[in-house]
Amino acid sequence: xxxxxxxxxxxxxxxxxxxxxxxxxxxxxxxxxxxxxxxxxxxxxxxxxxxxxxxxxxxxxxxxxxxxxxxxxxxxxxxxxxxxxxxxxxxxxxxxxxxxxxxxxxxxxxxxxxxxxxxxxxxxxxxxxxxxxxxxxxxxxxxxxxxxxxxxxxxxxxxxxxxxxxxxxxxxxxxxxxx
Amino acid sequence: xxxxxxxxxxxxxxxxxxxxxxxxxxxxxxxxxxxxxxxxxxxxxxxxxxxxxxxxxxxxxxxxxxxxxxxxxxxxxxxxxxxxxxxxxxxxxxxxxxxxxxxxxxxxxxxxxxxxxxxxxxxxxxxxxxxxxxxxxxxxxxxxxxxxxxxxxxxxxxxxxxxxxxxxxxxxxxxxxxxxxxxxxxxxxxxxxxxxxxxxxxxxxxxxxxxxxxxxxxxxxxxxxxxxxxxxxxxxxxxxxxxxxxxxxxxxxxxxxx
Numbered sequence: 001x002x003x004x005x006x007x008x009x010x011x012x013x014x015x016x017x018x019x020x021x022x023x024x025x026x027x028x029x030x031x032x033x034x035x036x037x038x039x040x041x042x043x044x045x046x047x048x049x050x051x052x053x054x055x056x057x058x059x060x061x062x063x064x065x066x067x068x069x070x071x072x073x074x075x076x077x078x079x080x081x082x083x084x085x086x087x088x089x090x091x092x093x094x095x096x097x098x099x100x101x102x103x104x105x106x107x108x109x110x111x112x113x114x115x116x117x118x119x120x121x122x123x124x125x126x127x128x129x130x131x132x133x134x135x136x137x138x139x140x141x142x143x144x145x146x147x148x149x150x151x152x153x154x155x156x157x158x159x160x161x162x163x164x165x166x167x168x169x170x171x172x173x174x175x176x177x178x179x
Numbered sequence: 180x181x182x183x184x185x186x187x188x189x190x191x192x193x194x195x196x197x198x199x200x201x202x203x204x205x206x207x208x209x210x211x212x213x214x215x216x217x218x219x220x221x222x223x224x225x226x227x228x229x230x231x232x233x234x235x236x237x238x239x240x241x242x243x244x245x246x247x248x249x250x251x252x253x254x255x256x257x258x259x260x261x262x263x264x265x266x267x268x269x270x271x272x273x274x275x276x277x278x279x280x281x282x283x284x285x286x287x288x289x290x291x292x293x294x295x296x297x298x299x300x301x302x303x304x305x306x307x308x309x310x311x312x313x314x315x316x317x318x319x320x321x322x323x324x325x326x327x328x329x330x331x332x333x334x335x336x337x338x339x340x341x342x343x344x345x346x347x348x349x350x351x352x353x354x355x356x357x358x359x360x361x362x363x364x365x366x367x368x369x370x371x372x373x374x375x376x377x378x379x380x381x382x383x384x385x386x387x388x389x390x391x392x393x394x395x396x397x398x399x400x401x402x403x404x405x406x407x408x409x410x411x412x413x414x415x416x417x418x419x420x421x422x423x424x425x426x427x428x429x430x431x432x433x434x435x436x437x
Binding site for chain 2: 077101164
């Protein structure tokens with residue numbers, strides 16, 4: 001707790017909420033600590049409070065934890081209504097089955113060549129790969145040594161973001177079919 | 180299988196191919212229909228079903244069906260290996276590059292691997308659906324705009340609007356056609372003709388035996404210049420006048436021929 005000019009109390013929780021509201025990008029823990037000038041343990045505590053508060057039915061936001069930090073988003077339950085604010089081209093078109101399977105292969109085997117992907121799926125993959133590159137979900141990570149030095153592909157940070165995957169550990173868990 | 184075939188017969192071929200994302204996808208579908216473990220599949224049965232499926236296609240688009248046909252060939256090859264007594268084959272050890280797999284074990288391994296990626300893809304799809312329901316503040320100027328998806332046509336229906344659009348296009352087309360036609364013609368200012376120009380040249384040459392080309396051309400506007408020039412050429416061709424230039428830097432002399 002600390003006072004402001006009007007003598008009213010402003011809590012760390014309030015400052016964090018304000019910062020998260022303003023920021024267009026995820027805010028990392030240490031950045032929040034800088035802003036508030038309090039230890040990270042306090043920040044974590046406040047984030048928990050915000051999360052719990054937002055969980056109430058009356059609230060329309062959620063606290064998201066991404067690879068780059070914390071961020072506010074709208075509640076999934078409100079999507080059907082709030083998406084009317086957008087035009088059709090502003091809403092993500094879902095990925096095709098081919099794109100999803102290709103991403104699954106790249107995420108599991110990266111770095112991986114186009115040929116390896118094609119062998120698993122039994123169909124050409126160039127179109128799908130082009131598309132995924134354009135959407136920024138995969139990137140060229142280098143070239144494989146050997147005949148023809150084919151390009152190698154891997155998933156990007158945007159990929160993690162797109163599927164709401166927090167970090168590489170969570171990605172690994174996703175690849176584990178028992179969970 | 181029956182429901183599958185029925186559905187396939189209704190849909191055109193290209194729709195069907197996109198329903199199965201590749202030959203393994205189709206094979207998978209068939210195996211799932213059997214409700215058996217991939218390891219226990221009856222190759223013979225699955226091969227027949229696979230061929231049935233390909234036969235059920237009203238027409239074969241070989242461009243897109245190539246992979247499916249290779250799969251069918253691979254399955255047939257395996258089936259033949261199982262059905263025929265095993266002779267010490269000279270083929271053994273030879274690489275089967277065109278085929279997807281060389282043995283049942285290989286096929287099963289491949290199917291299990293494919294199955295793994297399919298289920299990861301399914302997980303990703305779930306996450307994508309969840310994630311697409313969450314909206315974030317967008318960077319830059321706010322993108323959110325209120326859109327009125329209900330357009331007001333003021334009581335006119337689609338047909339009327341379409342006809343109006345067609346009328347406008349046709350009118351524009353006619354206008355352009357007319358312009359195009361006019362571009363081909365040279366319209367002369369009133370009172371000017373080729374014959375008059377010939378007479379004019381003749382009278383000028385009577386006055387002075389030697390004139391320069393500029394004297395005939397400079398004072399007119401474009402269309403008249405062209406006509407005068409044509410008249411000069413015509414007269415020169417008929418031998419009524421001669422055109423002479425000493426060298427490239429000199430003016431062209433026009434003189435009457437005796």
